[in-house]
Amino acid sequence: ARRIGVLTGGGDCPGLNGVIRAVTKTAQNDYGATVIGIEDGFEGLVEGRMRELTHQEVSGILGHGGTILGSSNKGDPWHYPVEVSEGRIEVQDLSYRALRNVERWGLDALVAIGGDGTMHIASRMMDAGVNMVGVPKTIDNDVPGTDVTFGFDTAVTVVCEAIDRLATTASSHHRVMVVEVMGRYAGWIALMGGVAGGADVILLPEIPFSWEPVFGKVHERQSLHKRFTIVCVAEGARLPDGDEVVAEMDKKRTDPKRLGGIGAMVARAIEEGTGHETRATVLGHLQRGGAPTVADRVLATGFGAAAAHCAARGEFGVMVASRNGIILPVPIAEAVAGQRRVPPDHHLVAAARSVGTCFGDR
């Protein structure tokens, strides 16, 4: 392909700039191709906001957080929110505009960097005749088809550092510290970050918990060696059934992304249930901002270069993936087959149990 488009869709993620840089430099250096950067994901494709990416523009951005192209969650061309009158939004099918802009800009291929939402749109674009290459992105690490996504290592590094900091103040005050982490419906960030930070309790969406084991862990630590406890809770973890107050709050929390606050609920339950002073911290978007770690810079560069090779050589309908440490293209269809969750018998869960971590289930 001589003209390759590139866009970043969905929530941002450390490493996006590394992918943009690698796609652009590989396409230019190895194939003499032109790379067109599309602004704000599929929104920019619908609205025709794009520009040629120069070598200069992508130079020196590998270590920068965010995305130089901008991103958007609301750019699905088939379900595009349009303001029809003041304050009234209507969802319309504007896919014809996106397809027209692909033609107008002469894009022979389009590299879409994003999570499950972006991959769904990418496979629809493919069906509509656009030559698509996907690059999986999310701090949640839940895209099927790939062992790992860039951004995840940075997020768990932030979680680990946060737990280290919370532990010293928890220890000084003999408190319970609850830290709520991201991950949407998957527990990868809580599991990996919690293990790395040495959390005493880890609560995941994939392992239903009850209060007794959690309270028991707090009592055990207070009475024995350490007089503080660190609880790492995934935003998507479900509160135990049967507790009327929390069950009521939990019902409203159907989308963990929008109505979070499980950290506060868990903290309140622990303080009431154990009598020990408890505080809650929500790490939120700190996990998504800032510079990518070494591992994420390396993965982003590998993914970006591989995506440019696919785009330039005409290998379409694929997503680049990392499997057993090797980067290779897999069918986009594999990436849109649900979400990758933590198996409750995952080896890291077993290792954490062996070092005494409580998952609240026994």
Ligand code: F6P
């Ligand atoms: O998918 C990435 C993620 O950061 C999730 O972990 C989180 O639930 C969600 O996005 C937050 O989305 P927003 O930035 O739209 O609040």
